[in-house]
Amino acid sequence: MSEKNEPSVWQGFKAFLMRGNVVDLAVAVVIGAAFTNIVNSVVKGVINPLVGAFGTQSLDSYSSCLKGPCTGTGDSATGVRILWGSVLGATLTFLITAAVVYFLMVLPMAKYLARQEARRKAREGTQEVVEVSELEVLKEIRDALVAQRGSGHDRQ
Numbered sequence: 278m279s280e281k282n283e284p285s286v287w288q289g290f291k292a293f294l295m296r297g298n299v300v301d302l303a304v305a306v307v308i309g310a311a312f313t314n315i316v317n318s319v320v321k322g323v324i325n326p327l328v329g330a331f332g333t334q335s336l337d338s339y340s341s342c343l344k345g346p347c348t349g350t351g352d353s354a355t356g357v358r359i360l361w362g363s364v365l366g367a368t369l370t371f372l373i374t375a376a377v378v379y380f381l382m383v384l385p386m387a388k389y390l391a392r393q394e395a396r397r398k399a400r401e402g403t404q405e406v407v408e409v410s411e412l413e414v415l416k417e418i419r420d421a422l423v424a425q426r427g428s429g430h431d432r433q
Contacts, residue, residue: 316374324369336366 284292293299328336339362340347347356 312374316370316377319373320366320370336362338362339365
């Protein structure tokens with residue numbers, strides 16, 4: 278009998294999907310995927326050519342031979358190679374992504390929220406001043422009424 282009162286699995290799943298944070302997360306994943314393509318293009322189109330001015334254009338080709346002889350590439354490679362260039366490329370991609378996200382999204386949002394908080398506090402501060410002054414006025418009215426009653430009783 279209690280099964281009819283409890284929401285069905287489908288209703289629970291539907292409520293889960295319709296929550297704001299799930300939709301926000303889905304939007305963030307899609308935007309993040311598109312943003313990753315932009316960052317990868319910047320690394321391949323700008324960073325790699327800059328590195329290429331000092332060496333090879335692809336960071337992936339930078340490597341060190343741990344146990345030689347290191348010859349060939351792919352399946353025909355011999356020796357033990359450490360591909361530190363690809364790690365460097367991934368690190369640069371991460372740092373660029375983090376910098377862009379911080380400076381274009383996090384920092385402006387933090388400044389915006391700080392301004393909103395300052396405005397809210399300013400509004401609350403003026404309301405408190407008004408409330409305190411209203412309270413003071415009411416106390417003065419009360420004191421004046423008490424004084425009038427007191428002086429009126431003395432005259433009778």
